[in-house]
Amino acid sequence: MRPVEPVELPAPVATAMTEWLRVHDEVAPGTIEGLYLVGSVALGDWTPHSDIDVVAVVADPSDPDLFDELAAAQSTISSEIPIDGPYVAWGDLVVPPMAVQRPWVLDGEYHVDGESFDINPVTWYTLAAHGITLRGERPDRIGVVVDAVERRMWVRENLQTYWRGVGERLRAEIEADESIDTTGGEVLEWVGDGKTTQDIAMLTSCEEKISLMRAGSRVAAFGPPSSKSGCLPGLSH
Numbered sequence: 001m002r003p004v005e006p007v008e009l010p011a012p013v014a015t016a017m018t019e020w021l022r023v024h025d026e027v028a029p030g031t032i033e034g035l036y037l038v039g040s041v042a043l044g045d046w047t048p049h050s051d052i053d054v055v056a057v058v059a060d061p062s063d064p065d066l067f068d069e070l071a072a073a074q075s076t077i078s079s080e081i082p083i084d085g086p087y088v089a090w091g092d093l094v095v096p097p098m099a100v101q102r103p104w105v106l107d108g109e110y111h112v113d114g115e116s117f118d119i120n121p122v123t124w125y126t127l128a129a130h131g132i133t134l135r136g137e138r139p140d141r142i143g144v145v146v147d148a149v150e151r152r153m154w155v156r157e158n159l160q161t162y163w164r165g166v167g168e169r170l171r172a173e174i175e176a177d178e179s180i181d182t183t184g185g186e187v188l189e190w191v192g193d194g195k196t197t198q199d200i201a202m203l204t205s206c207e208e209k210i211s212l213m214r215a216g217s218r219v220a221a222f223g224p225p226s227s228k229s230g231c232l233p234g235l236s237h
Contacts, residue, residue, distance in 0.1 A: 007132050010046055013037075016079040017052065017134060023076045028069035033057050034090070034136025038123055042130040051107070053118070054085040055127055057136060061087045061102045067112050070103050074110040082108035085123075086116040094143045096150060097124050121151035122158075 009017070017037070024032045039053025040046040058066065070087060077083070087103040097119045104116030128144040136142075 009037075009041070009132075012048065012081060013041055013046060013052055016081045016083060017054075019079055020054075020077060020083055021134065024070075024073045027073040027076060028066070031058050031066065031069060032135060033059060035134040036127055036136070036139060037132040037134065038085070038126040038130070042126055042132050051082040051084050053123075054083060055093075055118075055123065055131070056085065056087045057090055057093070058087050059089070061089050061092075067103060071110050071112075074105060077108075082106075084108070084118070086118050088119065090142070092119070093124070093127070094145060096145050096147060097121055121147060121154045125151055 017035075021032065021035065034055075034057030036055045036057075037052065038055055040050045041052055046052070060066065066087075082105075084105050084107065086105075092100070092102070099115050100119065101112070101114070102116055102119065103110070103112050104118065105111070106117070124144055125146050127139050128146050131139040133139065
């Protein structure tokens with residue numbers, strides 16, 4: 001699998017995405033019109049412990065007939081690396097992300113019930129600014145909607161709710177079990193991985209593309225930010 005742009009993908013990512021596209025093209029020919037890598041791969045911080053975050057574009061993600069085809073494709077994929085993300089329409093990308101029902105995959109499991117968490121302002125920003133094209137037009141030619149105010153509001157809420165809870169549970173487990181090694185990389189990598197990578201990179205005064213491990217180490221040391229600025233301590237503004 002070679003990206004449309006001259007980007008070198010980690011070998012496991014390239015192998016997994018080659019199979020992903022092959023399976024979808026065989027089970028549902030012509031369905032995948034666009035495919036983009038976001039998340040840690042797009043930000044250059046993917047590790048063997050990471051999943052692979054994607055945004056897949058299909059003609060009509062609300063078509064009930066498509067649901068079964070996508071489910072069949074997903075059940076055929078053998079990759080041990082979870083490939084997660086929503087199936088959206090081109091039209092979804094040129095409007096602000098909203099609560100719409102679209103097929104989506106989380107932890108390698110296919111869903112059509114409820115709303116995909118990954119349809120949010122941070123995913124749209126990551127796609128527009130850092131997305132890696134595997135099929136379709138380049139993100140800068142699509143007109144992906146990016147709204148800095150909306151993104152910052154969404155990030156603050158997500159950090160203050162979900163990730164604050166994660167940080168508090170992690171801190172409690174570390175305090176309760178002295179055998180947990182916090183000097184190694186696994187704890188920090190887990191905290192910094194996945195959605196935290198995107199969230200921290202898009203904070204109010206921290207628009208630069210920061211490394212996953214640097215963001216993760218600050219989260220582990222200080223917990224999610226509570227200041228009005230939203231920036232983590234120790235990160236440059």
